[in-house]
Structures are given as C-alpha cells and as structure tokens.
Amino acid sequence: MSFLDRLRAAERRADSLLCVGLDPDPAKFPAPWTGDAGRIFDFCARIVDATKDLVLAYKPQIAYFAAHRAEDQLERLMAYLARTAPDVPVILDAKRGDIGATAEQYAREAFDRYQADAVTVSPFMGFDTVEPYLRRPGKGVFLLCRTSNPGGADWQAQRLADLPGQPRLYEHLAAMAETRWNRNGQLGLVVGATWPEELARVRALAPTLPLLIPGVGAQGGDAAATVRAAWRGTPEGGSTAPIVVNSSRAVLYASAGPDFAEAARREALATRDTLNAARRG
C-alpha cells in the first residue's frame, strides 16, 4: 500500500485531520517524572494510548530523543506504535538534507532503523539529495516548503529571477514536487499553519500532494483557516489529497499534572473537532 493510501485510510478510520507531534521534553513531564529522560518512552506511550483513536498520524521529532541520548527509546516507541496503533502512519520529523551517499544513510535511518512510514527532508541541496528516499516506493517524503517559523520567508519567499513569472522559491518547489520530482507518488510538502495565504497558494500549485501542516496550537496558527486554505474534499467526504495538521506542545503539555494523558486527549479531541467542523461547515 502506498503512503498516500495509508494516510487516506487513517483519515477515514479516525475521521480526523489531526497529527499529534511527539516532542518529549523531560523538563515538562509531570512529577515524579519531571527532568527524567529515562521516562521519555513512558511519557510518549501514555500520550499514544490516550489519543490513538483520534489521529490520522503521529510525528515524533528526532531531536527530542537524540538530545537526551534516547534514540533507543525512539526505537521502542516506533515498535510500540506499530504494535498498538498499526493503522496510524508515523512521520519521522528529521529534516535531513545532504549529498546522495549520505542521504542514503539517512533513508536507512528513517525507514530501516526506525521503521517510519514517512520522513521530513530539506530540499535545499537539490534533487539528487532527495532521490535516495524515492527508492522506497511505499514510503512518504515530506519536503520543507514554506515553514511555520518567523524566518521561513528569509529564503523561501525570495523570487527566482531566472524563471518565467519569477516565482517565489516555495512556489517553484511546490510546482516541482507536484510534477517532475514526484517520480513514484511519494512526495508531500511541509507548510506552516501560520501562513494561510501561502498555504492556499501551495495547495493551488500542488493539488495532489499530501501536506504536513505544523503550527496550530503552541505557534498560534488558526486551525479553521488552515482547513479552508488547504483541504479539498471528495463527494464521499474524504480528502482528494490529505492534510496532516500537526499539534505537539498544546497536546502533550495540556496539563502539567498527573492527569496529563487525559488532558492531552481532551485537547486532541477539541482540535480534531475544530478541524472537522471547518471541513464540513
């Protein structure tokens, strides 16, 4: 099954556009786990148990594990997800980008070591650095396109003077990903919920690609505006090309107390319902 089909099936099953980001920060864990990096797996597993029927994807961010020498706990978490939420695709947020030979190793890391269904990749170094990921036909590859951070426009919004129409860099990337670069239908794009107008532009240029959209919740992106900008429905109520709307901190740290998992569920449910109301409204 292709990654795109897995996403579509997960969207249908959970009736959800929500992706919960797994960004475990021990400093924010509830007592008695506060500050204990040895509890990263336990914390994430509780979040997964509390939300797995509400999401169309999970997105672990690798830095939150590597920074604590907790890659072994990420491996355990990936195995736990495969066992307890086998139908929920997992997107490893790694944002790798390097020459082809090194990219091959990064692809092995994401898909063989961690068994991720998809990975985020920086396209800054060009197509030959993306191509190694495209040798894994069942796997998804989300290219950074118009990122959610305030400085995202520094490069991504610059115009390319040598190209007809002088598109902005992120527009050219969206057009390439929709066409020439998307050899096996594996590509998607990362676009921030914090830029709804650019999000609508990307959707117009890349109507068939899945979009990974971080920035709702802690970064203040508007969930309903995100759906209006990027969601395109089928007559049956599904998506023509899924949108994967990520929220990490707002869900993970909805409560700092022993009820953190229940609070995470409430926040995930509320966000899922807001997203669904916007696509049906």
Ligand SMILES: O=c1ccn([C@@H]2O[C@H](COP(=O)(O)O)[C@@H](O)[C@H]2O)c(=O)[nH]1
């Ligand atoms: O443009 C981007 C690309 C990736 N991210 C990642 O998404 C989450 C967002 O976390 P919140 O707590 O919901 O703000 C995080 O892992 C980022 O590394 C992004 O924010 N923007």
